Amino acid sequence: MTISEILRETVLTALTSLEVALPDPSRIQVTKAADLRFGDFQCNIAMVLAKSLGKNPRDFATELAGALDVKDLCEVSIAGPGFLNFTLKAAAWADLARAQWNSENLSVLPVESPRRIVVDFSAPNVAKPMHVGHIRSTIIGECLSRVARKVGHHVIKDNHLGDWGTQFGMVTWAWKAGVDEKRLEEEPLQELLRLYRTASDASKEDETVREECRAELVKLQQGDAENLAIWTRCVELSRKGLDDIYERLDVTFDHWLGESDYNEALAPLVDRLISEGHARESDGAIGIFSSGSVKPKGDPFKVNRDGEWQDFPMLVKKKDGGFNYATTDIATVEFRVNEWQADELWYVVDFRQGGHFKQLFDVSKRLGYEQSQFVHVSFGTILGKDGKPLKTRAGDLPQLEDVLDDAVKAAQRVVDAKSRLEGDEEKKALAELIGVSSVKFTELSHHRMSDYVFDLDKMVALEGDTAPYLLYSYVRARSIFRKLEGELVLSGENLILEEKAEVHLVRMLSRYSDQIHQVLDDYRPNLLATYLLELARAFHSFFEACPVLKAEGETRESRLILCDLTSKVLKDGLALLAIPVPERM
Ligand code: ARG
Numbered sequence: 001m002t003i004s005e006i007l008r009e010t011v012l013t014a015l016t017s018l019e020v021a022l023p024d025p026s027r028i029q030v031t032k033a034a035d036l037r038f039g040d041f042q043c044n045i046a047m048v049l050a051k052s053l054g055k056n057p058r059d060f061a062t063e064l065a066g067a068l069d070v071k072d073l074c075e076v077s078i079a080g081p082g083f084l085n086f087t088l089k090a091a092a093w094a095d096l097a098r099a100q101w102n103s104e105n106l107s108v109l110p111v112e113s114p115r116r117i118v119v120d121f122s123a124p125n126v127a128k129p130m131h132v133g134h135i136r137s138t139i140i141g142e143c144l145s146r147v148a149r150k151v152g153h154h155v156i157k158d159n160h161l162g163d164w165g166t167q168f169g170m171v172t173w174a175w176k177a178g179v180d181e182k183r184l185e186e187e188p189l190q191e192l193l194r195l196y197r198t199a200s201d202a203s204k205e206d207e208t209v210r211e212e213c214r215a216e217l218v219k220l221q222q223g224d225a226e227n228l229a230i231w232t233r234c235v236e237l238s239r240k241g242l243d244d245i246y247e248r249l250d251v252t253f254d255h256w257l258g259e260s261d262y263n264e265a266l267a268p269l270v271d272r273l274i275s276e277g278h279a280r281e282s283d284g285a286i287g288i289f290s291s292g293s294v295k296p297k298g299d300p301f302k303v304n305r306d307g308e309w310q311d312f313p314m315l316v317k318k319k320d321g322g323f324n325y326a327t328t329d330i331a332t333v334e335f336r337v338n339e340w341q342a343d344e345l346w347y348v349v350d351f352r353q354g355g356h357f358k359q360l361f362d363v364s365k366r367l368g369y370e371q372s373q374f375v376h377v378s379f380g381t382i383l384g385k386d387g388k389p390l391k392t393r394a395g396d397l398p399q400l401e402d403v404l405d406d407a408v409k410a411a412q413r414v415v416d417a418k419s420r421l422e423g424d425e426e427k428k429a430l431a432e433l434i435g436v437s438s439v440k441f442t443e444l445s446h447h448r449m450s451d452y453v454f455d456l457d458k459m460v461a462l463e464g465d466t467a468p469y470l471l472y473s474y475v476r477a478r479s480i481f482r483k484l485e486g487e488l489v490l491s492g493e494n495l496i497l498e499e500k501a502e503v504h505l506v507r508m509l510s511r512y513s514d515q516i517h518q519v520l521d522d523y524r525p526n527l528l529a530t531y532l533l534e535l536a537r538a539f540h541s542f543f544e545a546c547p548v549l550k551a552e553g554e555t556r557e558s559r560l561i562l563c564d565l566t567s568k569v570l571k572d573g574l575a576l577l578a579i580p581v582p583e584r585m
Pocket of ligand 1: 120122123124125160161162329332347349
């Protein structure tokens with residue numbers, strides 16, 4: 001039983017002893033106190049029942065408090081209009097800490113009903129390198145997948161590569177105009193980017209080039225052997241480059257079903273959409289229109305142009321016979337629900353695609369997939385120090401790899417200045433770890449909907465709400481065990497908490513499970529990131545207030561256990577953020 005369950009039982013017993021009949025016992029709720037200054041748990045049942053009993057809520061709360069048998073567990077006080085506040089005693093906290101220390105998964109509770117969740121994230125466009133905008137999707141998606149798996153959901157991570165879109169017409173066109181085979185071998189992503197830019201620049205200036213690019217795409221989609229061969233090589237080369245980046249980020253996928261994998265399904269899908277009355281012709285193209293079931297303002301199939309509501313269909317087939325991004329996404333929903341039995345589909349994609357996903361989710365429901373839950377896990381923009389979307393000096397979106405390299409360089413400066421490590425190789429490895437972790441932590445510590453400023457020096461600093469601060473906290477918690485060198489067997493039999501700082505640390509540790517679950521309430525990794533920072537601060541306060549190695553007997557053992565437990569929770573929590581820990585820094 002959890003503490004709140006025990007307290008609930010106690011309240012129920014007390015009510016019975018006062019002969020208060022309770023029509024519905026589920027109305028007794030003991031929740032964690034929102035503000036730790038007012039105790040650890042609270043219950044509002046006195047206020048709920050007072051009126052029907054004809055009593056003053058505060059008086060009734062006092063009466064109830066007198067009947068509660070919780071002496072060993074906590075102190076009870078009355079607050080506000082009649083809240084019962086429970087403040088756990090040190091011994092009760094010690095029991096919790098011991099249980100958490102002995103628990104293999106650090107007392108993280110599993111969900112009651114696990115769901116099958118498909119997480120669609122990263123999904124870069126092949127033949128263009130991943131840019132800084134893909135950082136957010138990749139890192140948030142990986143974190144949410146890990147958290148969902150941690151609490152027992154069945155998670156399927158799918159990289160829905162953009163490997164079939166208009167960019168291939170362009171790359172193929174430029175490839176035929178002159179591909180640099182040597183560079184393709186050495187720096188495939190860079191060469192593919194060059195081809196893409198060549199075609200993109202040329203088609204901006206010249207309508208015939210634009211036509212030729214489009215024609216190359218149509219040829220590819222119709223199965224032309226030469227274009228297909230070029231495409232296959234592009235995908236393979238990109239895949240290699242992507243694998244390197246994902247390895248560096250420690251990001252993995254269960255599937256790589258890209259847009260091209262749904263190609264065969266598109267024509268029959270559109271036929272079915274038409275014959276079942278979901279889609280119809282519009283200016284030579286085929287689109288899905290409003291169902292008319294909601295007001296125009298909330299209807300994703302309407303736009304307001306010059307004060308007038310007009311149709312804004314979801315296009316599923318172009319005039320030239322090609323299919324759209326949306327068509328592939330509908331086919332993908334069908335596959336994920338029918339083949340993978342997805343209960344939930346999460347799309348970790350930039351907020352700019354919000355309109356597309358509203359339409360997609362609406363269409364999916366119309367097609368009968370209303371059992372599944374669809375979520376657009378949206379996010380904002382990364383800004384430069386000037387407050388505008390992050391750009392390189394040349395005005396392009398920075399490439400993810402360059403961003404990581406810059407972060408590692410900044411981390412190297414900090415490591416050179418502050419690290420106690422001796423060897424250059426060790427320092428280099430640490431700088432890589434800190435640099436990449438800093439990029440991740442900065443991402444995950446911000447609310448996903450807010451834009452944030454990408455400030456390298458700030459994010460690799462040892463002080464502040466940063467990854468290095470957390471990594472250092474972990475190293476500090478472990479360092480004490482190195483000094484002991486083997487003489488240590490912790491029994492955990494007698495855990496005692498004497499100092500305030502110890503109790504506070506244990507309180508923070510005990511919140512771990514809740515914090516993880518809360519991340520999933522609104523898909524917010526920043527709740528876990530913030531929690532870990534608070535935990536680290538609680539640890540440092542404890543460490544400064546309470547001598548560990550110089551303490552004796554049970555006190556010493558208890559404090560060693562707190563160090564050990566803190567390091568385990570930090571390591572585990574950081575792993576959910578996809579951040580590995582070093583043993584020394
Ligand atoms: N490839 C797209 C882009 O880079 C993202 C795809 C997101 N997933 C999806 N199922 N539409 O913008």
